[in-house]
Amino acid sequence: MHFTSGQRLDDGVLEREFTLGEIPGTLWTPGSTAPAPLILMAHNNGLPKAEPRLVARARHTTAYGYAVASIDAAGCGDRPRSAADEQRRADLRRAIQAGEPVDEIFESVVGPLVEKAVPEWQTTLDTLLALPEIAGPVGYSGWTALGIRLAVAEPRITAAGFFAGGYVPRAQREEARQVTIPLLLLLQWDDEGNPRQRALDLFDAFGTKEKTLHANMGGHTGTPWFELEDGCRFYDRHLK
């Protein structure tokens, strides 16, 4: 792991870019010197980790007393992507916008992305937990499909906040009932890319008894700011 750059923000948060093999990542750590619990903040395949909304979320969560890490998945953000990848993504976006059935395209695009992302996040987790400024326990935040896979495969993750969840690959929909850690599912009621009923069905399917659903009005990017604080308090209940 190599830190390639870093800056100290006004509230004391240290924001550092790193590379881990071919994986580019960002690590945010709080100003205090005590080892902080870690939150893995993953985002869906279309966005770079440098997307301003994601960065704002990470910084706020860190100021709350957590170490937060994000990486770009293969084919996302700063990483090379093939023409075939680009084509499949364009097909998916066009089908969603046209209101066409997207399950098969979605499966072919996102299914493999989840599978490829899991070992990269596990390697990242191994490396981060070896740093003196980071302690367990570990939480997860963001991309629902990857979070389901990690929550089932990775016993070090003890609580997870999922966003959206309307479209989730078949394999993760099926293993949702194996998720037994505390969950907070965040749903935008009129999310243009995530059918509401599917998200409600997924919430129903999770195996854990300690699951909470928060739904707010508006589209995919309209989550109100107070949900960020609610999310931090959810982690406080389970990670501190």
Added chain:
Amino acid sequence: MHFTSGQRLDDGVLEREFTLGEIPGTLWTPGSTAPAPLILMAHNNGLPKAEPRLVARARHTTAYGYAVASIDAAGCGDRPRSAADEQRRADLRRAIQAGEPVDEIFESVVGPLVEKAVPEWQTTLDTLLALPEIAGPVGYSGWTALGIRLAVAEPRITAAGFFAGGYVPRAQREEARQVTIPLLLLLQWDDEGNPRQRALDLFDAFGTKEKTLHANMGGHTGTPWFELEDGCRFYDRHLK
């Protein structure tokens, strides 16, 4: 308005019983001397205001910096009830437990209860706002059907937290779209007396854009303790 008894609790909260004409009520005020914003805490027809869960909720909310008031509706708690009232309630309980259709019985029991409760709560509100220890703005908490009616009829109420909402009389289901104040709807996912889909439909129907749904696992009385704190933060955003 006559205060008939009172006690100071360990955290400084003052808990006083009062009567207002034939209405028996309880008023909780915080230990601080500054006038506090008011929350009207109403409960469904079957419970007395002295029910321990309701009292615990009121005391906690008061310790958060609010004045909280509760009254027993006509035919509830300490107030006289007729044999016909008792019979209709018993019919309703039996029908719910037997899984029979309950809409008509429900309508005949709860519809008139809502209508009778509204002027009593308005009289209570007038009286409470004249007390020096209470200031506006005013929030509402609890019984969904009454809350819808009050939110539409009473411009002094500026934010409301509703519980359950599976069974709501026809008149209030229809006027839900006239509710334009910020709302927090609390739903128990397996509430034995409140069909989930109806509660979700009601959430969808509210006219306000500032509405949030919190759903948790378990039956009617299984709401997790942290929702009490989430509720206080919701009021903080709108009443302080």
